[in-house]
Amino acid sequence: MQWLAVAMGGALGAMGRFAVNALVFPVAGLRFPLGTMIVNVSGCLLMGVLYVVIVERGLLPGEWRNFLMVGLLGGFTTFSAFSLDALALWQNGHLALTFAYIVLTVTLCLAGTLAGMYLTRML
Numbered sequence: 001m002q003w004l005a006v007a008m009g010g011a012l013g014a015m016g017r018f019a020v021n022a023l024v025f026p027v028a029g030l031r032f033p034l035g036t037m038i039v040n041v042s043g044c045l046l047m048g049v050l051y052v053v054i055v056e057r058g059l060l061p062g063e064w065r066n067f068l069m070v071g072l073l074g075g076f077t078t079f080s081a082f083s084l085d086a087l088a089l090w091q092n093g094h095l096a097l098t099f100a101y102i103v104l105t106v107t108l109c110l111a112g113t114l115a116g117m118y119l120t121r122m123l
Contacts, residue, residue, distance in 0.1 A: 002066050009071020016076050032097060033085035036078065037105050043077035044109040048116020056121070 021035035050069050053059045060068075082105055089098040 002063075005063065005067040006071040006074075009067040010075035013072040013075025013077075017078060031094070033081075033089070033101065036081045036085050037101065037108070040077045040082060040105055041108040041112045043073050045112035045116040047073050048113040048118075049120045052117050052120035
């Protein structure tokens, strides 16, 4: 049953990532991978919230961890897309954008996870 929970969550998360990229792409174009950064940062924020809700406080049964944290957010966020986007920027000669994308993504993802945990602990 755990495998099914992870698989179903992963499928929903991947569809969510696809939807965000489909919505952001026409606005942002190809120059900066905004869609990938949005899913990674928002996913990290939600990971922080879910960590407190499920692991620290036990407000949801532990079984939800596999579906939500491993499956849904694992399928929604993507380090491989982040890496590919960063390399594409670099190989296309956009060194400043590459550096900005890497620093912003890592910083905002860490801050998002911390903010999610902190804000949820305050509730």
